[in-house]
Amino acid sequence: MKYAPLLLLVTVAVLIALPWLVSGSMLNAAVQMLIAALFAMAFGLLCGQAGMLSFGHAAYFGVGAFAAVHAMNAFGGEGLLPTPLLPLVGGATGLVSGLLAGYFSTKRTGVYFAMITLALAELLHALAPHLKTVFGGEAGVSSFRMPAWGIGFGSLNDVYFLTLVWTLLCIGLLYLFSKTPLGRLALGLRENAHRLRFLGYNTHALGTLIFAVSAMFAGIAGALQSMNIEAANYVVLESHISTAVVLNSFIGGVRVFLGPAIGGAVMTFFGHVTSDLTRVWLLYQGIIFVLVMMFLPRGLVGELVERIRNPSGEGFARTLSTLLARLASLAIAAFGAVFLIEFLQRVLSPEYRAGVTDGNWPDIALFSYDWAPLSVLPWAFGLGLFGIGIALVTMVNRRVAARKEAQA
């Protein structure tokens, strides 16, 4: 881990140089990735460090987003604060709503907590369409960024740097927070709340505070989001936002500090890249999540860190060759599965079904070949690749197990 600071510096340098390296559409994706990373970090504080699983974090993200838009519109469009400081408004609103919601949800722990957070988010979502003055009804609330401090905030570059500075600052603050006594107590809350109470700590107040801090950072992420698109609609309160942050954070790994951020950024990146290629990205996201939960319970980053910290003792070459063999066989299986899902999606899509006339099923183009849906070929191709990949993975796993046994 001695290279960690260096790696961090390089990453920050690349992030700063990014506007000169990539296209506008990619830079737009980068803004989304940064926001998703910050949101996931806020979630990770609550879920990874304090062990409280929230299924309703969209509420605080959304509250922050709306607060920022209203702050931008305040004083006839002058803005409550100069544009670069507007995320503070989102953070403050997130903090207050987090204190309120945290008071109720941390009354219970474990699965109850999870259910209450979900219900609170749904409460806000059900209420929002009726409160037109605050949430703007169907159309939402829109605004525009005012120039401040000699910066125009009109171009994408300005928005990118604004988001970058805030995201890095907040992640830094979250790191420092994890080192404060309150941050250490969060770990205690996760590991053994009973014992904390026995030591004289008020676990309800502690839980509420940590919940509020997490909601505050979620609010900042929400504010950045609405400042980026210069609008907010009650769609940001919908459950799929809460779902996405849970999936992203756990795919990255919530127990390692930067795990959620990397998970959020990577999944948002793939979502952006594949949005033109597939219509069922969310399905893939769900499947990846279930697979990660089943086979890599620490998450992708968590597993990586664990492997680096505790090498298998087989030597670098051996480890690398096993890893490559696993990845290659997984890639074959994944290609087979993706082929099947995409083919199925195309066969089932309404446009295709409209084209079917009395038993005449036109061919479907997929991966630059035409496939007849009624023939065995496409199904056998997908299933075959999937089966071969799984068989190869099993084989590699058996070999590794056999080698371990021989050593012992």
Next chain:
Amino acid sequence: MDQILFALLNGTIYGLLLFMVSAGLTLIFGMMGVLNFAHASFYMLGAYFAYTLQPLTGFWLAIILAPILVMGVGILVERFILRHVHEHGHAHELLVTFGLSVVIAEMIKMVYGKFAVDYRVPAELNFAAFSLSGIDYPFYRLFMGGIAVVMFIAIYLLLTKTRVGIVVRSAIYRPQMVEALGHNVPMVFMGVFGIGAALAGLAGAVAGAFYTTNPNMALELGVMVFVVVVVGGLGSMGGAMAASLLIGITNSLAVGSDFRIADILTWIGMGGWAEEIGGLLTMRMSSLAATLPFFIMLLVLVLRPSGLMGEKE
């Protein structure tokens, strides 16, 4: 008066439906300690399976076959996914079922599209049971309530009067002891999970025809079921029953009510102020109906955090 009677009846039947789903959830939680997030997805699967089977087999066979199919899905989930992650703890099991609920919802969207499908009450069941002051009461509602009641009596008798029931109940309290006595506890778990899923599937198959069948129905009902479970106390059948009825009835009473908070304030001379503030104070109860269960939940959390009939943590 008649309106209130209708609302009470509707609420009771909706409550029974909620109970049908939350009973399985509570049973599974009590037994395996797993909060099955995908439970409401089984409800949705039941509705879609029945919708698909209906043209092939007719309505009656469809609502019998759909729960059996859902039971199959439930057993597969328990055997190949939940058992695999059991060693990582309960939080992990909850997360996996959460992921499954996402996967199921997305698959449904892929196969049936994003919008509601045309799953309707069959014509032979679509008639009025009785009418009060000129308003017909649909027979199908009574039919749903009847199925739910029959289901509970069957489960109650199964759990209390049969040998299988004794094994199941003892496996909840002392799984190791039951295993030592030679019963196959993992098998019992699988069976309970399957039955719970089938119950949710049956509720979906029956209710999907009356309410709408769309890819959002799992989330909408799932949230209600969670509220029921928090209000009633997880693991308590009686609590689940009471909370289901409470939420069902308040919900349907609120839908038909024009009451506003501003009206109360008028009595103490603050009506004008309330009208000025607007927002929550001037909203009609009917438009707040969807949020009422959540307020009940918050109230219960403040007054009695362990739920109406739950045990203290």
